[in-house]
Amino acid sequence: MKKIKSLYFLFGVLLFVLALVGCSGETETEASSDSNSDNGKNEEAETQLVEHELGETEIPKDAERVVVLGLEDMMLSLEAPIQAATSTKGQYLYDELIDYGAEVIETAGASYNFEAILAQDPDLILVNAAPAGADGLYDKLTDIAPTLALDREDWETSIQKIANVFGKEDKADQVISNFHTELEEAKEKIIAEVGEGKTVAFIRPTPKDAQILFPGFSYTRLLYENNLGLESGDLVKELQEQEEEDAWGMVMSLEKLPYLEADYVFVTAGSSLANEEDTEKALLMLEELKEDSLWQSIPAAKNDNIFTVSSRHWMLNGPIAESRKIEDVLNALTN
Incomplete structure (x- = not known):
């Protein structure tokens, strides 16, 4: 009888141990499942x-x-x-x-x-x-x-x-807001200095011809369309009518320079991405061109109203570049 009771006792202990093992396995499986689920969420959140x-x-x-x-x-x-x-x-x-x-x-x-x-x-x-x-x-x-x-x-x-x-996001809003504030303040100063209705043109010459850049071109857009109180000169308007609506500009012969009717002309030379040596060559070419009679026949040249600016920031876009363009125009027309 004692042996039978002992067997019952051992059998009960064995069932208890097996139950504990089973519960432990389920807990580990659930934990593993929860862990995998969390990892999936983390991976999803990382991209x-x-x-x-x-x-x-x-x-x-x-x-x-x-x-x-x-x-x-x-x-x-x-x-x-x-x-x-x-x-x-x-x-x-x-x-x-x-x-x-x-x-x-x-x-x-x-x-x-x-x-x-x-x-x-x-x-x-x-x-x-x-x-x-x-x-x-x-x-x-x-x-x-x-x-x-x-x-x-x-x-x-x-x-x-x-x-x-x-x-x-907040920083981007601030950068954009600062740009428009700077643009508007510069416009007010320019109009106060030179008056309303003044005309402007932007050119980039080479030894053989000159690019005249239109108001729709992103690099020079802020110079035109009354952004700084200035409007396109007559030749700019005439040439623009001959091109497609979104044209960047056109190449004209140097012989057209005397017909460049505008109160102010901004000029640059070279490329924004050129190395120092090529940039120096382009600027030297521009200085030599300024001695040419065709150049000196530009109406703005006769009034000492041609201003040289750097292609480094004028031939690119971005808030820093646009701010420097504003500074260039402001310094040229109000100093």
Whole structure:
């Protein structure tokens, strides 16, 4: 009888142990399931889908190693992270990028140094859409890291998209507001100094011809259309009527320079992306052209109202570039 009771006791203990093991397994399974679910949520939260000029791209939500190709102006204005950026000595943001702690990928022109970009081990690339959309360049960049292509010319829209990526929405609003305030204040000062209804033109000459840039061109838009109290000169209007509505401008012969009727003419030489040597050559060419009788026959030249400005920021867009353009016009017409 005692043996039977002992067997019952052992059997009961065994059932109890098995029950404990079963409960433990269920708890571990539930914990594992909960853990996997949480991990899935975390992974999902670590990326975001962003629409841009060349499609939609899944990017890291907290990107830090960011390589910037042509959108440096907006990124600096937002105080957003820049691991590396393209520039060369003499460009208007070169020193600012160095001071910001960004590594400068030395580049002249609109080319990309893919090897140098890859060496940065970026988790995100931001690129100006215009050059990136050609010759498969965008695809090559996406092979390195997720890449967003944005329109530099429409910088007010693009800076808001960039701000959304980095959580800088308030900063973008401030940058845009500051630009419009600066523009309006400059306009008031210019009108107070020179009066209303004054006309203007913007040209970029070469030894053989000259580009005359229209009001619709993003680089020179703020100079025209009463943004600073100035209107297009007669020749600008005449030539614009001969071109398509959204034309950037046109190339005219130097023989047309004496017909450049405008109270003020702003002139630049060279490219925004040229190296220092090429920029010096372009400026030397401009100085030589100023000695030509055709140049001296420009009505504004006779009144000493031709002003030379830097192509470094006039031939680009962004809040810093636009602010410097405003300063150039303000200094020229009010000093």
